[in-house]
Amino acid sequence: MGRVRVIGLGNMLAGDDAVGLIAARQLRDLLPADVEVQAREVPDWDDLQGLSGDDVVIFIDAVDSGAMPGTIFEFNLGDVIGAGLRHCSSHGLGLEHWASVAEALGEHVSHLMILGMEIASAELGDGVSEPVTAALPELLQRVEQAVAKARDEGLNGKGSHA
Numbered sequence: 001m002g003r004v005r006v007i008g009l010g011n012m013l014a015g016d017d018a019v020g021l022i023a024a025r026q027l028r029d030l031l032p033a034d035v036e037v038q039a040r041e042v043p044d045w046d047d048l049q050g051l052s053g054d055d056v057v058i059f060i061d062a063v064d065s066g067a068m069p070g071t072i073f074e075f076n077l078g079d080v081i082g083a084g085l086r087h088c089s090s091h092g093l094g095l096e097h098w099a100s101v102a103e104a105l106g107e108h109v110s111h112l113m114i115l116g117m118e119i120a121s122a123e124l125g126d127g128v129s130e131p132v133t134a135a136l137p138e139l140l141q142r143v144e145q146a147v148a149k150a151r152d153e154g155l156n157g158k159g160s161h162a
Contacts, residue, residue, distance in 0.1 A: 002055035004150050005036045006143060009061045012041070015126030016069070016119030020060040022128070023139055030140060035147055056111045056150040058143060063116035070135035071118040072142060115142055 008024025011017045024039035031037060063073055117139055120129040 003036060004034075004056045004058075004147055005038070006031065006058045006060065006147065007038045007040060009040055009059060011122075013124055015121040015123050016117075016129050016132045017062045017122040018128055019062050019117045019119065019132055019136070019139070023060045023136065023143065026136075026140055027143055030144060031147055032151070056147075057113070058146055058150075059112070059114045060139070060143065061114065061116050062119045062122060064122070065118060067118040068131070069118050069120035069129055070131035072135060072139055073114075073116040073118070074142065074146075075114040075116065076112075113146055115139065115146070 006024060006027055008020035008022070008027075010020040010022075012021055021039045021041065024037050028037045063071075065073070067073075117132060117135060119132060
């Protein structure tokens with residue numbers, strides 16, 4: 001099995017947009033030591049470059065779809081590309097942008113997952129809302145499950161399709 005990488009995106013100063021960063025920081029203590037966990041306010045395209053055929057990348061980000069705040073979404077690339085999802089993150093890249101970049105990498109497309117949480121506000125200076133705070137444990141659990149699945153499939157020789 002290749003590497004498993006979890007990347008939380010967001011902005012700590014923009015209300016619920018911080019959810020990806022908060023999740024990543026908490027996951028560092030919850031996930032196995034060989035899982036690389038990053039918290040990024042600015043996406044780094046190098047994260048998607050140089051992936052081997054059995055690497056897994058899981059992004060965590062804020063979602064603005066009109067659903068109830070705290071709703072958790074799980075997207076694989078086929079779910080995201082062309083879905084018309086709006087992005088709200090201050091880092092300026094939405095789910096479709098990430099998916100399009102990953103698709104351009106060819107064989108690595110099936111190894112990328114995005115876990116998004118519907119947010120109430122991404123206004124500068126706002127704190128994290130109660131619905132997002134309340135849903136955070138479930139988001140962490142979903143990431144842990146996705147990592148365990150990827151590791152299990154990789155260890156069993158099935159390939160790791162998040």
